Amino acid sequence: MKLFVVLLVWAFAISSSFASDPSPLQDICVAIKEPKDAVFVNGKFCKNPNLTVADDFFFQGLNIPRSTDNKIGSSITGVDVSTLPGVNTLGVSLVRVDYAPNGTNPPHFHPRASEILMCMEGELYVGFVSSNMLGNRFFTKVLKPGDLFVFPLAMIHFQLNIGKTPAVAFAIFDSQNPGLVTVGNAVFGANPPIDPQVLIKALQLDKKTIDYLQSRSWYNNHD
Template sequence: MKLFVILFVCALAISSSFAYDPSPLQDICVAIAEPKNAVFVNGKFCKNPNLTVADDFLYQGLNMPGDTNNKLGSKVTPVTVDQISGLNTLGISAARIDFAPYGLNPPHTHPRGTEFLIVVEGELYVGFVLSNQLGNRLITKVLKPGDVFVFPIGMIHFQLNVGKINAVAFAGLSSQNPGVITIANAVFGAKPPINPDVLTKAFQVDKKVIDYLQSQFWYDNN
């Protein structure tokens, strides 16, 4: 029996070194019986390569500031496969993030991509929170122009403009469609709303607090 267990564990170890689940490129992918009903192939259908043109690989406009006149004082301009169709299967994307004075890109995650951030104007207080396994430790830094900071895939992170002037940063992400889940929007702005019994117990607060938070307009800066 011991020999069987040892051989079984070895077989699993060997097989796992040659196979793994592919990284998802959309939020959900429901299995279907008939290929004719398929919606996505690697997130998008592929164009005949003989028909590609330069514009398939071009995006113009990252030189233009985003509108930060909103409740958060920030605006993200994404450049994913939805903006550049030629990014399909290439595993990269980008974004420009504009901040008004004291503007915030609120706590959020990218479920499918690691992000590196380059500050070009202003000063940003940035950080990410490690998983429960690592005690939810907060990693933070104040960045100045020319500084680069990395947010590991899936970690909750944020950026706050701590200066009295506008700030600008550019980000690169390791997925053509990294996705974004803004924590407050997802928890308190879910449609339909999450049952308040769940949230009162999760946050250990009175139901009136949850009712108030769920009644707010949760702005999406992406």
């Protein structure tokens, strides 16, 4: 946990200079839902700075494991502008990921953020795939407690717990709202469904396989 604290402090220190979100034009902009007497900035209304309180910048509960009793064996606890209003316009957010043995955080990407992931407990097989321009190269490592891995902006990546015990990781993003697109959910769980003929041709699979994949219930592990 000490290592994570050091990482977190470092990430916050550099976020103001290198964050991918636009640089803020005010000291603080606590996000609120009610637009009365507020200013719309970066997708959220800003609370009057003179009315902000310590709780606007406070979040607790990341020490509590989440249930991984689901189809993919993982659960994500996110801390972003929707759960911690004080990060609005600051260009930073984080998540805790819990993994059951053999649990996975399936292939996905974040359209608005790069990610630094730190293994806290267990043993994780992680990796990302580069763009078509770079030949879809696959970069992978096995992480143990204290190890870090970086997932570049918008690259498809994943994690798999290859240990025999539960695993925990923390990830930091250079965006207050990194976004999430889980590949399987998007391709086979689109609403309304993508025309099977598109997927048959694009993925070079037969219609029976595509129909089966589109009929599956695609689980979302992000709260």
